[in-house]
Amino acid sequence: MKRLSPGQRWVLGLGAFALVCLVVGIIGLVVGRTDDSGVIWGSVLGVVGLLHLGLTGLAGALVWTASPTISREPIERPVAGTAHRVFSYGTLRQPLVQESLFGEHVPTEPDGLPGWRLDWVRITDPDVIRTSGSDRHPILRRGSSSDVVEGSVLTLGYEWHLRAVDDYEVADYQRIEVRLASGTTAWVYVAAEDA
Secondary structure, three states, rough: OOOOHHHHHHHHHHHHHHHHHHHHHHHHHHHHHHHHHHHHHHHHHHHHHHHHHHHHHHHHHHHHHHHOOEEOEEEEEEEOOOOOEEEOHHHHHOOHHHHHHHHOOOOOEEEEOEEEEEEEEEEEHHHHHHHHHOOOOEEEEEEEOEEEEEEEEEEEOOHHHHHHHHHOOOOOEEEEEEEEOOEEEEEEEEEHOOO
């Protein structure tokens, strides 16, 4: 089932409020037939409800079409032997980042990447900053043969998981394939100029 975007929830809330005003106004008209003040207040609430409903309908049509429903990627069953391994030395290991990108935690195992060293890069993409909680991210640069970067191997079972990581990483990073200290082959995101 698809979840509604915040804009769509807002439209539904306004529509419900408008219907309540309309119903209360009609009840005020029916009940207040013997009393002038009941007719006046019933009429006012009825008119407010109708106007509110009309404006909500107009605004709702614009908001509803402009903000699509929020849904997870379509369910794809992994094919045996097609898991993607990604070596992470930074924010991809954070549980909140994994939940944001994949909707769940993914299997991780500690590993290391020889011949590379850590550096830092300032991120300007507001979505990435919001997801990771920081504008300063680690980045890999080529190092000496004695350098080893410690991290984790994430096992991604779906192709869309890998696409989500590609979308998350900013232009400063380039994905390349490497051999880890354990002998496992994995993707890793390194400084674009060192790729």
